[in-house]
Amino acid sequence: MTVAAKRVPAGGGPGIRRPTLGIPPALGALVALALVWELLGRAVGPVFLPPLSAVLVRLVDLVVTGQILGSLATSLTNLVVGFAIALGLGLGVGMLMGGYPRIEAALDIYVNAFLTTPSLVFAPIFYTIFGLSRGSIIGLIVMYSTFIxxxxxxxxxxxxxxxxxxxxxxxxxxxxxxxxxxxLPAATPLIMAGVRIGAGRAVKGMINGEMFIAIVGLGKLMIDNGRKFDSDGVLAVLLVIILVAFTAAKAVQIVDARLTSWLPSTVRVE
Incomplete structure (x- = not known):
């Protein structure tokens, strides 16, 4: 008796899995970006783009000398305080506007006006009120992240x-x-999406406040390196700022996952 062999589709069929390298896509993209940065930096020269290896060496130097840690502590304090205030205002006012149409009618035009106005234009106002104190930076962080x-x-x-x-x-x-x-449970996924965006905007407000109002923290360190034409140092501080933004977004994502663990994965806002 002859048994006909089953034809396997060219794609391997639904029951056959292709071997994979097991590398997460995000990690692969990061490695590729680092490689391109290193090669491009060596090709164009350190004046235009320092190689990643030189930037990492400078970053280690900033950590060893304590410059990064002190500046990072100052910036994180500003960020946490400012974002905590913005979070309370954003969720509180948003819930009132969502639950009461009269409050929405009264405040909606002003909220949208502040949302669409570049937040950095409020820097002179905070400078006039608080001077070169931490209050100016915190106020700018609140303006950046509250209205979204x-x-x-x-x-x-x-x-x-x-x-x-x-x-x-x-x-x-x-x-x-x-x-x-x-x-509240049904609205949580979209609320947390707004919180995640607000966290990213809070980091922008922190850096802008530290660079344009009170010259402190990571913003001050970046300006100091720029004045010395230390491009390695500028990019090293930039890497730290990106890490802070990524950590803030990841923290919100973890909280979001805990609050919406009861939802199907297709409903969650990733």
Whole structure:
């Protein structure tokens, strides 16, 4: 008896897995970027673009001498305080606007005006009020990150499915219970998306405040290196700033994953 062999599609078929290198795509992209940076830096010369190896050596030097750690501590303090204030304002005002149409009607035009206005233009105002103190930087961070969180939170609350609200009312839930048990959990993914954007904008506000108002922290260190034409040092500080921004975004993502762990993966905002 002859047994006909099954034809396997050219792509390998659904039951056959192609061997993979096991390298995460993000890591592969990072390695490729580092390689391109190193090769391009050696090709054009350190005046235009220092090689990555030279930048990393300078970064180690800044860490050993304590310049990075002191500046980083100052910047992180400004960032945490400013973002905490912005988070409270953004979520609080956003929930009020999302839950009460009259409050939304009263504040919406002003929120959108502040959102679309470049936040850096408020730097002279904070300088006039707080001078060269930490308050100026914190105020600028708040301006950078508050309004995007207000808009996202308001939209998230307003766009909760009416069927979910009706279901909650059918179980005789009070307004407070309805908000805590139905509306807020359903709105959490979009709220956290706004928080993630706000965290990134807070880092921008921190650096702009440190470079253009009170010359302190990582912003001061970058300016000092720039004045000495130390391009290695400038890029080394830039790497630290990027790391701070990445860490802030990752922290928000972890909190988001914990708060929305009950949702299907297709619903979460990654």
């Amino acid at each position: 969180m207000i808009v996202n939170t308001m939209s998230a609350i307003r766009n909760v499915s009416p069927s979910l609200i009706e279901m909650g009312r059918s179980f005789c839930a009070s307004d407070r219970q309805l908000f805590r048990k139905v509306i």
